[in-house]
Amino acid sequence: MLVLAFALNRGGGEGDSPTNAGATTGQAPAPTSAAPAPTTAAADPTPTTAAPPTPSATTGGAALPAGWRMYTDRTGFSIAVPEGWATSREGTMVFFRERGGEGRVLGVDQTNEPKPDPVADWTAQERVRRGNYNAYQRVKIAAVDYFDKAADWEWTYTSRNGNRLHVVNRGFITSPNQAYGIYWSTLDSTWEANQENFALVVESFRPARD
Template identity: 25%
Template sequence: MATGGGAHWNPQSQRWEWADQPPSPPPTGGGGGGGRGGGPDPVRNGKVLLGVALGAAVVGGCAMAGWLLLGDEEPKAPAAAPSASGTPDPSTGTEPNPEPTAASASASPSAAGAYTVVRDDAGFSVAIPTGWARSYDENGSGSFYRRPGDRSALVQIFRVTEPDGVGACELLRVSSQTLGANPGYREVSVEAVPGSSCELVYEYDSKESQGRRRGIERITVAPDGRRWALLAAGPAADGAAVRANLTAVVESFRPD
């Protein structure tokens, strides 16, 4: 994985910055940066949506591919290639994409520790917690990252292929309804965020996370107008780390 376009952590602005953008001014007094709550994680029932551990769900005729985090079933490795809608396509082969190439690490003083910018063959670069790697034994579509040997937390990224006329918050509300099939599911919030984006925060009971799991899923719009789903999930008791991971993903994500 090559370093995604000169990404580096700016300790003064507490942000990821890139070679093609001017440096951010240092933070002013009292404001704190990154952490707003955390988000829940999708259910592993074979159908998942945009959530943190995802699969694919079809609700009201809208294919919410990859949005729901898979529940706690054993993974069906490797996941089938996604169809145009993002839903796993059983007619395609299941051979995983080659591993992304190595990337350089940049330390950030976040709750989750240092991050490494990686280049993914799905067409983007992003910062993930150092030591995490691409995971192929997943039921959902898109790219998953986890700490090897540990399924308690994850990062998932995939393209949103639903029509642009369906708003980001509307898609996430449908996702939340589908996630409601998870035991103990609770929607924490669905809120619009700057940049025509929206974010869903939720929790549910998870064997993988050994208790409650928190997921945060965000739909974001790339400069070319394409929409992507960025998701982070992990134990609800460590919600600050889930939020820190999602913040690192959002601020470092660069599609090709």
Template identity: 60%
Template sequence: MQRDGGRVYFREPGGSRFLLIDQSDQPKPDPVADWRQQEKARRGGYPEYRRVRLEAVDYFEKAADWEFTYAVRGGRQHVLNRGVVTSPHQAYGIYWSTPDGQWASSQTMLRTITASFRPAS
């Protein structure tokens, strides 16, 4: 685990799965619109970017999932970036990244992460 301001990083020892929790005290009112705007600005930074989906999900007050893949040396990474509004003054990004070939086998772990996530009080 590594902390950097409002971000906490978790890296799989000896593997390449990665979890980032990013906290903000200035939530955007519409997580889907926020991800769409960020997608336009960021997709150029992901080689061979491909959107899988970008949609609202039922999670806390408001949330949206932005799922995509991109090229890395030796393959593709698969990412789920969940934007979550937990209160009028608190939001989180839950960024989960795995090699594309491990995406399906990592779903149980991702469900555990999202089911056990609790915002700071």
């Protein structure tokens, strides 16, 4: 069993995606694995409760709520994302970002050289990276039941503009030579209201076929 090593180089501001927020096997060059503010896009607010399904979009055999679409990456994975969010790619990571200074951020990273223990990997990454987040506070690092093996690293921090943000980064193995990370960030004040959205994201994810 293998799992990815994530590298988080700095805390972002409102809606910023963190530098090297996804799956890496070592210290990635900052310019390529970074997530400087990607281009924003006009986006309708993502529903936080189930809406009438759209027949053409499905996840796990079930229709997606209105306002969502399935995204298929050029590397082969697919995932549900809110319609209208901006898409950008930084190194191995693809980001989807909501309009607005405190917009929500979804990121997906991947590696074909993963590491064996998700919880141990996150714990090691936290020791190195926590100082890059202003007023960092761990919520949890814990194993979760997802694909072959997985763990969530969840934390809060204060953005450059003084707002509290809430993040979860899920690292998981899908095969002996493939692992992914799903990064999800919202305002701390809207975290609970977005739990159904995060659940939809992770439920919809399908890895690339070997």
